[in-house]
Amino acid sequence: MxxxxxxxxxxxxxxxxxxxxxxxxxxxxxxxYYSFTDWTGLSPDFKMVGFANYTRMLDDDVFWKxxxxxLLFALLLPLVTLGLALFFAFMLNVGGRRRKGAxxxxxxxxxxxxxxxxxxxxxxxxxxxxxxxxxxxxxDGVLNGTLTAIGLGSVQPDWLGDxxxxxxxxxxxxxxxxxxxxxxxxxxxxxxxxMDFYEAALLDGANRFTTFFRITLPLLWDTVQSGWVYMGxxxxxxxxxxxxxxxxxxxGGPDYxxxxxxxxxxxxxxxxxxxAYATTIGVALLIVTLLFAAIVMRLGRRERxxx
Amino acid sequence: MGSTSAENSKPEGVGRRDLIKxxxxxGLIAAPTMGFLSACASSDSGSDDKAKTGKKTxxxxxxxxxxxxxxxxxxxxxxxxxxxxxxxxxxxKAYPKVKIDFHKTQKIQSELQPKFNGGTPPDLIDNSGAExxxxxxxxxxxxxxxxxxxxxxxxxDDPAKKVRDTLRPGIVEMGQFDGDPVWxxxxxxxxxxxxxxxxxxxxxxxxxxxxxxAMLALCAKAKKKGIAGWxxxxxxxxxxxxxxxxxxxxxxxxxxxxKIDNLEPNAWKDPAVKAGFEAYxxxxxxxxxxxxxxxxxxxxxxxAWAKGEALFIPNGSWVENESASVIPSDFxxxxxxPTGLDSSDKLPFGTIWASGGEPFIVPAKAANPAGGMxxxxxxxxxxxxxxxxxxxxxxxxxxxxxxxxxxxPGLKSGVAALEKAGDNVVNPRLQDWYVKLQKEQIGVAGxxxxxxxxxxxxxxxxxxxxYADAAAKDQSIKHFKHQ
Numbered sequence: 001m002x003x004x005x006x007x008x009x010x011x012x013x014x015x016x017x018x019x020x021x022x023x024x025x026x027x028x029x030x031x032x033y034y035s036f037t038d039w040t041g042l043s044p045d046f047k048m049v050g051f052a053n054y055t056r057m058l059d060d061d062v063f064w065k066x067x068x069x070x071l072l073f074a075l076l077l078p079l080v081t082l083g084l085a086l087f088f089a090f091m092l093n094v095g096g097r098r099r100k101g102a103x104x105x106x107x108x109x110x111x112x113x114x115x116x117x118x119x120x121x122x123x124x125x126x127x128x129x130x131x132x133x134x135x136x137x138x139x140d141g142v143l144n145g146t147l148t149a150i151g152l153g154s155v156q157p158d159w160l161g162d163x164x165x166x167x168x169x170x171x172x173x174x175x176x177x178x179x180x181x182x183x184x185x186x187x188x189x190x191x192x193x194x195m196d197f198y199e200a201a202l203l204d205g206a207n208r209f210t211t212f213f214r215i216t217l218p219l220l221w222d223t224v225q226s227g228w229v230y231m232g233x234x235x236x237x238x239x240x241x242x243x244x245x246x247x248x249x250x251x252g253g254p255d256y257x258x259x260x261x262x263x264x265x266x267x268x269x270x271x272x273x274x275x276a277y278a279t280t281i282g283v284a285l286l287i288v289t290l291l292f293a294a295i296v297m298r299l300g301r302r303e304r305x306x307x
Numbered sequence: 308m309g310s311t312s313a314e315n316s317k318p319e320g321v322g323r324r325d326l327i328k329x330x331x332x333x334g335l336i337a338a339p340t341m342g343f344l345s346a347c348a349s350s351d352s353g354s355d356d357k358a359k360t361g362k363k364t365x366x367x368x369x370x371x372x373x374x375x376x377x378x379x380x381x382x383x384x385x386x387x388x389x390x391x392x393x394x395x396x397x398x399x400k401a402y403p404k405v406k407i408d409f410h411k412t413q414k415i416q417s418e419l420q421p422k423f424n425g426g427t428p429p430d431l432i433d434n435s436g437a438e439x440x441x442x443x444x445x446x447x448x449x450x451x452x453x454x455x456x457x458x459x460x461x462x463x464d465d466p467a468k469k470v471r472d473t474l475r476p477g478i479v480e481m482g483q484f485d486g487d488p489v490w491x492x493x494x495x496x497x498x499x500x501x502x503x504x505x506x507x508x509x510x511x512x513x514x515x516x517x518x519x520x521a522m523l524a525l526c527a528k529a530k531k532k533g534i535a536g537w538x539x540x541x542x543x544x545x546x547x548x549x550x551x552x553x554x555x556x557x558x559x560x561x562x563x564x565x566k567i568d569n570l571e572p573n574a575w576k577d578p579a580v581k582a583g584f585e586a587y588x589x590x591x592x593x594x595x596x597x598x599x600x601x602x603x604x605x606x607x608x609x610x611a612w613a614k615g616e617a618l619f620i621p622n623g624s625w626v627e628n629e630s631a632s633v634i635p636s637d638f639x640x641x642x643x644x645p646t647g648l649d650s651s652d653k654l655p656f657g658t659i660w661a662s663g664g665e666p667f668i669v670p671a672k673a674a675n676p677a678g679g680m681x682x683x684x685x686x687x688x689x690x691x692x693x694x695x696x697x698x699x700x701x702x703x704x705x706x707x708x709x710x711x712x713x714x715x716p717g718l719k720s721g722v723a724a725l726e727k728a729g730d731n732v733v734n735p736r737l738q739d740w741y742v743k744l745q746k747e748q749i750g751v752a753g754x755x756x757x758x759x760x761x762x763x764x765x766x767x768x769x770x771x772x773x774y775a776d777a778a779a780k781d782q783s784i785k786h787f788k789h790q
């Protein structure tokens with residue numbers, strides 16, 4: 001029954017493939033093409049300039065700074081976010097002990113916590129960033145107010161105005177706004193782990209720590225891995241851009257301490273009217289993102305456990 | 308487990324014929340791809356369907372087609388858009404058959420860039436706000452209509468007068484880049500300077516200081532009462548130049564600013580720049596800057612200032628409209644020309660920065676450029692100008708037009724400051740010629756860092772000179788010179 005097999009499969013695939021090519025592949029090709037031109041973005045005429053944009057990029061301090069910050073976001077943020085989310089999800093689903101006769105439950109009040117964690121997820125990143133902009137206000141923001149209230153009136157950081165703190169402030173906001181999503185994601189993953197495993201572990205006298213590392217984490221590995229890629233892409237792309245654009249000095253400052261690649265793309269295209277250079281940085285961002293996904297997939301590969 | 312697909316039973320690899328077939332197919336796809344790509348970026352459709360011009364008459368000196376549609380895009384910012392829709396209504400009164408397509412937005416560039424690229428821009432644009440399109444690039448790429456016909460047309464109020472003769476000083480020059488054509492019509496007229504509350508100064512038994520010793524003494528006095536001397540938009544430190552640049556011009560003469568604008572080597576190393584920077588740095592060192600200022604934005608700093616937490620804020624005349632809701636009724640808003648350094652200053656006290664704001668442009672590929680210009684001519688009439696001034700508390704480019712309307716305190720002090728300045732109005736161009744240099748590099752990375760105490764004046768000057776030199780060398784930026 002080989003006859004016409006490809007035609008048959010192709011018939012089904014052709015529409016989605018064409019759509020994918022037009023709306024996904026095509027813009028990538030276009031971007032790469034434009035990165036070899038001197039297109040301003042404000043006028044239809046431009047010419048090819050070879051690798052001029054790329055040599056300029058390699059010479060550009062701001063590019064390297066934003067690359068560094070983006071990489072820091074992509075490495076550190078998933079680590080902390082997923083670590084916290086795993087911890088919270090574990091406590092919410094498995095962490096409690098011996099109540100109502102059930103062997104496996106969450107800690108007391110876990111239903112409430114679940115909602116509390118998920119709450120930031122219903123706010124758009126723009127709103128979250130705006131809220132935190134007020135919280136970080138050094139004069140009448142919540143943070144410095146709290147410091148004063150607990151007797152630390154002498155410690156009044158400038159938060160977003162301080163180049164040593166600004167990047168961490170932005171990271172904290174992204175952490176706050178995304179951790180809830182992963183708590184829910186991991187909770188769902190944990191719900192599909194058979195009870196018997198936990199009961200067996202309990203009978204053997206395993207504590208929470210062992211239960212987590214011997215049972216929960218290995219069985220949840222696939223979810224964690226996709227979560228890692230997803231979080232990394234959030235941190236490299238839109239979410240980091242929005243937070244930096246809305247909250248920081250300049251934006252991107254003070255003194256370039258918070259620029260990230262997507263912000264630099266945006267500024268080159270829409271402020272400096274240098275769309276060609278923006279696409280060049282965009283290509284660099286594409287490469288970084290692909291490398292990130294490839295590395296995570298590669299490092300995270302392990303034997304699949306079946307149950 | 309291997310897969311059971313039938314492919315594995317075939318011989319491995321790709322044959323030579325296959326390879327040729329496939330690369331041919333790839334070529335077939337790739338060639339039109341590139342063709343389409345370049346076609347896409349350089350599509351050029353709009354230019355053919357321009358509206359026919361109408362008959363030129365005394366009532367219609369620009370030859371507006373009385374039936375051609377007019378499309379207007381207005382930046383919806385601190386001034387709102389009512390003044391523009393009012394002007395549209397006037398246009399409609401003059402040409403009743405016209406359909407006006409009005410659109411307001413804060414995202415000028417993201418909405419209009421594709422239209423410029425596709426050759427279908429609107430007929431009149433208020434190119435303002437954070438997403439302003441780079442004027443240098445628009446001019447360099449020949450995307451704008453020369454507005455000279457508008458300037459030479461008779462004004463609405465007095466047909467014996469050309470529009471050009473009804474404008475405030477500097478407006479026409481600001482719209483030029485190099486050479487005669489006028490590409491931009493700045494509609495608002497902004498007074499920049501040090502804004503303060505007359506009431507707050509009176510409470511301290513003081514008047515506005517005219518030299519720097521008096522400034523420091525006043526700040527010391529305020530500090531004793533728990534009031535900071537200054538605050539500024541810490542997140543947008545490019546507000547600082549509004550008072551700092553004219554201060555530098557006052558110390559060293561306007562040539563210093565011209566050299567800076569022309570990106571001349573060592574322009575920033577001028578002693579006047581150093582003196583100005585050191586004076587401002589002293590405000591930081593003596594603790595006269597409101598605490599936390601480097602971490603707050605323009606709204607937050609304006610609010611703190613309006614609440615009386617700080618005496619002075621460098622700003623533009625839009626602050627009166629923008630902060631209207633937080634300025635107390637007994638505030639008695641006033642603008643001061645920058646305080647001078649001492650008696651050796653080259654220019655007298657009163658030297659101030661005033662220049663056009665709200666740049667209006669008529670795209671080169673607009674379907675109805677005559678209509679766009681006619682709309683501007685209507686806006687530059689005395690009635691429309693008065694309407695604008697009374698609505699948004701800002702002067703317009705129309706010279707005069709303030710008689711008979713009640714001026715708000717800030718506006719009144721702005722008019723007085725302009726009168727006092729006389730010829731000593733300076734107009735630094737960095738902010739419209741080199742946006743990135745002015746905002747991000749001089750503003751955030753230089754002045755912002757210095758005023759937060761992280762750079763000394765000498766370090767800041769060195770850093771800024773480096774940025775200016777880099778901008779002068781950068782071939783992707785169009786460079787301009789003062790004529």
